[in-house]
Amino acid sequence: MANTLQPLVSGRRNALDWWLRERVWPSPFHILLSFATLALVVPICVKIANWAIFDAVFVSTGPESCRDAVGACWAVIAEKHRVILFGLYPFDEQWRPTLAVAIYLITVIVTLTPRFWSLRLLVPLWTIAVFVIGALMYGGIGPLRIVPTTEWGGLALTMIMFSGTVILGFPIAVLLALGRRSHLALLRSVSVVLIETLRGVPLITILFVAVNVFPLFLPAGTNVDKLLRVTIGIAIFFACYQAETIRGGLQAVPEGQYEAAKALGLRYWQMTGRIILPQALRIAFPAIMNHVIAAMKNTSFVMIIGLFDILTATTAVMQDPVWRKYYVEAYTFAGFVYFAFGFALSIYARLMERRMNKGYVS
Amino acid sequence: MTSIDRSLAASGPTRADIRARQAAKPPRRRLSWGDPFTRGLIYQAGLAILLALGIHALYSNVSENLQRQNIATGFSFLEQLARFNIGESPIPYSASDTYGRALLVGVLNTLRVAAVAIVFATVLGVAAGVARASRNVVISTLAGTYVELARNVPIILHVLLWSSIIRNLPPPRQAHDLLGIGFISNRGLTVPLPGFGTSGGTIMIALGVAVLSAFAAARLARRYGERTGRYVEPIVPALAVLVALPLLTWLVTGAQFTPDIPQRRGFGFTGGLTLSPEFFALAIGLTIYTGAFIAEIVRGGIQAVPKGQVEAARALGLHPFSIMTRIVLPQALRVIVPPLSSQFLSLTKNSSLGVIIGYPELVNIGNTVMNQTGQAMEMVTIMMLIYFTLSLITSLLMNFYNSRVALKGR
């Protein structure tokens, strides 16, 4: 809110007074505007609240639970939560994705905590987490029976694709960004062509390539798992956008930093890895987080090529003629899950931004 | 994407770049690993060999696979007859046209929905962005809620939700009546088309002339203001010309008015203009989703205008509306335009989601063609090329506009 003046007088009462005067009724026109808006919005909010909470049915007692409901029928979510969370994963084995999601969430929370920010901890942690989650989901080890990726689904699949996208895409993004700023002409042009081409086409076409065309590129007699192909496709798409934000960060690193690093006799990778990249990533952090959030939303595109992510699972609720009526509830729920993750990530990004900028002028 | 990183990305090679390039050329060249120039050459040669090997491997794999499975190749299928119909088309199309023409219909449908959505998303986004930057806490909270809700939910969900809502409207027989002249039902929105009898052509010409004269009028008003010091909002004479000229023409040609009002008949309606539910759902979804991003860009742009500008304008006694239109927005535009163009691009690309709700845009038609001919590689290439071209054209247009609004040294 840049157009506001900071209160010159301190003190609680005065601050409140200032806030009311500046933000609530700066002029008669604004009073009118506020009341008109409130008169329009409040009834709608009340209606939504009634629908979503007070008149809603939360508990499922079978297909008839919502027959007399005036409000929302959240019972549909209660009834179908297994499908929404795990998709077509074999019913009796669903403790495995549950555990996998739990491990995943713990790993993510550890990763987002600045106290644990050290490659020495995070790299082994993620290596172990990826293998454990993979083993849990796929099976084939010990008593766990094999569950092929075609049967993975729901929230678990969305999370796997999202983290796969970031884990695979981020290193590619860094390499592409460095490549685009390289003094080697060929490397630079390859990076530019790749970045600009992929940014110019919709994600769907890249998914089509991953699903329909890529198998033709492989030598006869080999096959790559479809889930993996799709994840790599989304990751490369993500990387091309992320490369541009990282490049922005690289360009904003003062050139003195390059010169100082060179003067110290650092080699290219030492200079890049220890001096330039950490600063560039800090500068570009807000934009990087924006693309990470976008990557999570982008995983929903796999619906088109027939992977059973959380959105597909939610729409599958409408396959059941008994529950078909409650499409608004189902979509609202799916939207809420994405919103919760996206909003949490963006709040986290804002907090980190403030924290990282401590001690810096800019 | 925030405005900051966009502006960073947009600026060309920095001095650090140039310095780095210069540093790569030492005065004396020796053929040794220690020499950065030689090393660079070796790296590049390595990369070139890798690239060539990779491309060769891909090519030979593809040709071997295609040959072994005897899958058809080439683009000659574009001239074969499509033998399928398309729900809505801006140009005449029937099942006895070629695949090529079917794809053209797809491209035009993509452009149609993207153009409509771009206009509405811009209007919505600017309104929400200005509201979000407002001093009024009610307004800014409302706009903030919209922005956060809309942009944190995948676009695909927006489109699906709107598609479901429209599909569950009553059928044509029980269609909601819009003032007796239009209908909204699960077959979409049907609105009357204005008709002007025999004078339609003349009025269209008058409208064209009016658009050109409006620019001239605005320019005259600005000149007049500069010369006399009495300021006239240029939009006022421009609008006056724009309305008056066609109106006069209409009156002169006999004030004919023969609107095409839709009627219920058979399975749906006859007459008027019907926007299909798919078009409608896709356009609304794209508008609401992209509008939220545009709002953030506009807010960023407005907040990038130095506070002193607003305070100075207030001190001069300018009306708040004039402060916004004359002082803040023109300066904010410089920050807004580059990221805005990338939003327009992503909107166009997101219109490919028509494929899930059945709107016959490029990907949807391409999907059918791919399936009937089995030529996935060619079809995906065509789709990518078309989107890439659209992106290029949009970038060029926006760059041109950007150079117009960018700060000019006076």
Next chain:
Amino acid sequence: MRFAFGFAGAIAALLCTAILPAEAGQGDTLKAIRERGEVLCGAHPGRYGFAAPDDKGRWSGFEVDLCRALGAAIFGSGEKVRFVALSSQQRFPAIQAGEVDVLARNTTATLTRDTALGLNFSPPVFYTGLGFMVRKDAGVKTVEDLNGATICMAPGSTTEQAVARLFTQHGLKYTPIVIENNKELASAYVAGRCDALAKDRDALPGVRMYDAPQPEEHVILEGTFSKEPLALAVRHGDDQWYDIVKWVMYGLMEAEENKVSQANVDEMTKSKDPYVQDLLGVTGDYGPKLGLDKKWLYWVVKSVGNYGDIYERHFGDKTKLPLPRGHNKLWTEGGLLYGLPVK
């Protein structure tokens, strides 16, 4: 940095394990299936009577049993089959790429698919044709009544072309709404977005029963409006595997013609008829010619029954939605099924 490289290596190792060998040339498909221990079958994600997984993920249906027959011919058990649900759009890339060994997914055999798509078709296993479902209150009795209607259909299906042809022949107009996702398509029709749903006629009763909240409000139009011979498909390049698929299908028909059914297959091994003895592998060496066990057809009939058994199980009088056999009777009974001799 060292850790980062370690991590990259670990990820790369993980990726490599995901690259599975697939089959390519002559005889490789069977070898790959044997190594894998199961047949990969591309199936319809959910078409009543033809293929659908239940709540616990177990697949059943007419086409599912045809795939199980292949599993039985190779492994002696109909359980050694894994089903991959494929949309109409994904089915051809999936078979071309080797993601599945065989496609049993309501696929009409056509010249283009046989050639340009690189497929080989088994003999037709189900004869059907274009049908329409409409709301009863629309008062539609004939195709002519559909003039000006909006019609829902799946993309990339032969339905799309058949409807275009039918309406051109009758000089009628229609608006197609093309939706790929099966359930989206059905719900678009049920919600009233379209006046008619165009599909293979024999798939419509299932849609009416399971997708419409009030089945009695919908009627299926009298008549079949195109030829849609459904067949199994394999990719070009492996004749041995093609032979197996082809002859297991003929075998199912021959078993029915010679009265060998799931119920009596063990008794029939004692049959005096030399042809039945050959079929069941008591005598003769027909299995090994295909690269299979001598008793290949015995195991097929034992596991899933003959063609008639399979049809009865999914479309017979005891099922919820019986379908008359019509063209899908044996040639001896006036139908079109004509198994070639296993000799």
